[in-house]
Amino acid sequence: MASSSGNDDDLTIPRAAINKMIKETLPNVRVANDARELVVNCCTEFIHLISSEANEICNKSEKKTISPEHVIQALESLGFGSYISEVKEVLQECKTVALKRRKASSRLENLGIPEEELLRQQQELFAKVNSNKQNWPNRNGFKCSKLPNKPNLLLPQPVHLIRQDLLRMKKMMMISEIHQLSFFFLYKCFSCTTKQ
Amino acid sequence: MAAAAAAGSGTPREEEGPAGEAAAPQPQAPTSAPGARLSRLPLARVKALVKADPDVTLAGQEAIFILARAAELFVETIAKDAYCCAQQGKRKTLQRRDLDNAIEAVDEFAFLEGTLD
Numbered sequence: 001m002a003s004s005s006g007n008d009d010d011l012t013i014p015r016a017a018i019n020k021m022i023k024e025t026l027p028n029v030r031v032a033n034d035a036r037e038l039v040v041n042c043c044t045e046f047i048h049l050i051s052s053e054a055n056e057i058c059n060k061s062e063k064k065t066i067s068p069e070h071v072i073q074a075l076e077s078l079g080f081g082s083y084i085s086e087v088k089e090v091l092q093e094c095k096t097v098a099l100k101r102r103k104a105s106s107r108l109e110n111l112g113i114p115e116e117e118l119l120r121q122q123q124e125l126f127a128k129v130n131s132n133k134q135n136w137p138n139r140n141g142f143k144c145s146k147l148p149n150k151p152n153l154l155l156p157q158p159v160h161l162i163r164q165d166l167l168r169m170k171k172m173m174m175i176s177e178i179h180q181l182s183f184f185f186l187y188k189c190f191s192c193t194t195k196q
Numbered sequence: 197m198a199a200a201a202a203a204g205s206g207t208p209r210e211e212e213g214p215a216g217e218a219a220a221p222q223p224q225a226p227t228s229a230p231g232a233r234l235s236r237l238p239l240a241r242v243k244a245l246v247k248a249d250p251d252v253t254l255a256g257q258e259a260i261f262i263l264a265r266a267a268e269l270f271v272e273t274i275a276k277d278a279y280c281c282a283q284q285g286k287r288k289t290l291q292r293r294d295l296d297n298a299i300e301a302v303d304e305f306a307f308l309e310g311t312l313d
Contacts, residue, residue, distance in 0.1 A: 011245050013237055018271060021236050025272045026279050030289040035278070038295050039271060041311045044245060046270045049307050050263055051246040051255070066246075066255040068262050075266060079304035083269045090265045094258050 012044045050074050109163055118162045125169050132176065237264045274298055274305070 018040050022031055051066070053074035058066045068091050075083055239257075242264045246255050275290075277298035282290050296312060299305045 011241065011248060013241060013245075013267070017237050021268060021271045022275050025275045026290070029279060029282075032289060032291045035290050035292045035295050038292055038311065039274065042274060042295075042299075042308050043267050043271055045308055045311055047242060047245045047263060047267050048249065050266060051252060052249055054255075054259070054263075055249065055252045064254055066252070066259045068256070068258045071259050071262050071266070080266065080270070083266050086269060087262045087265055091258060091262050094261050 012040050013047075015040055018043060049078065050080075053078055115162065118166065121166060122162065122169070125166065125173065129169075129173065129176075132173075132180070235261065235264045236268050239264055242267070277302065 015036065019036060022036065022039065050071065051074075054066050054070040057070045057073050057077075058064075061070070063070075072084055072087060075081060075087065239260055243255065243260050246252055246260065246263065274295065278290055278294040281294040281297040281301075282288070285294070287294075299308045299312065
């Protein structure tokens with residue numbers, strides 16, 4: 001839903017998330033509403049505190065991006081060192097999952113279509129690109145600048161690179177078709193108005 | 197649409213307007229990991245909070261992730277501390293004053309004194 005967002009400083013963690021955490025920590029304990037509200041605000045303050053400290057550490061280390069290491073150092077310097085061991089576990093898990101995801105995606109790319117078929121598809125797409133170019137209504141210098149003038153025939157490449165190229169070319173084809181249509185549409189509009 | 201998206205991070209009924217919009221983008225947590233460690237806090241919101249600081253330029257995704265986890269630990273800690281105060285007062289309901297006491301008792305929570313007003 002797109003609407004103008006309010007002040008950034010009104011951001012807080014959603015109440016329901018906090019409620020869930022409180023419930024898990026203190027099952028069967030009643031908590032007053034204003035107490036919950038306070039916890040939400042405290043959590044927000046905590047995030048601001050750690051991120052601002054981590055930012056300073058990051059600047060000192062002359063890096064541009066706050067890294068997990070900076071966050072850990074911030075926790076240590078602000079007296080939350082007891083959180084560090086658990087936080088490191090989570091970091092490990094995060095890295096493992098990211099690694100698995102990368103492996104999975106590269107495996108997927110290498111399965112499936114054999115190389116000859118990929119090459120054939122590539123040639124087909126090139127042929128299509130060429131024939132599309134000739135159908136340009138080339139009036140008043142309207143030209144699609146996105147299409148290269150001469151497609152460079154790609155030399156045989158490793159399978160995963162060919163697949164990426166195919167995807168890229170398909171994407172460019174779609175973009176060029178949209179360009180074509182839009183220019184054509186504009187052309188039609190102008191020719192209609194001039195006729196009147 | 198916002199309701200469906202926010203369902204991943206909890207019901208939207210108690211959220212303010214701008215907060216609702218910020219909850220719309222899905223959290224970037226690895227949700228498909230087996231034995232999924234889904235961060236309790238929506239990562240997109242945590243990221244928005246970090247970026248609200250004008251000095252912060254960029255924060256890596258892993259950094260956001262562990263910051264969210266640290267915030268979870270913080271909430272757990274402060275809730276437990278407050279509960280101790282409530283028990284001392286022989287009450288079964290956690291009240292705001294229990295949190296106040298817990299905050300004042302711990303040095304590291306001094307930064308929270310601004311929120312007590």
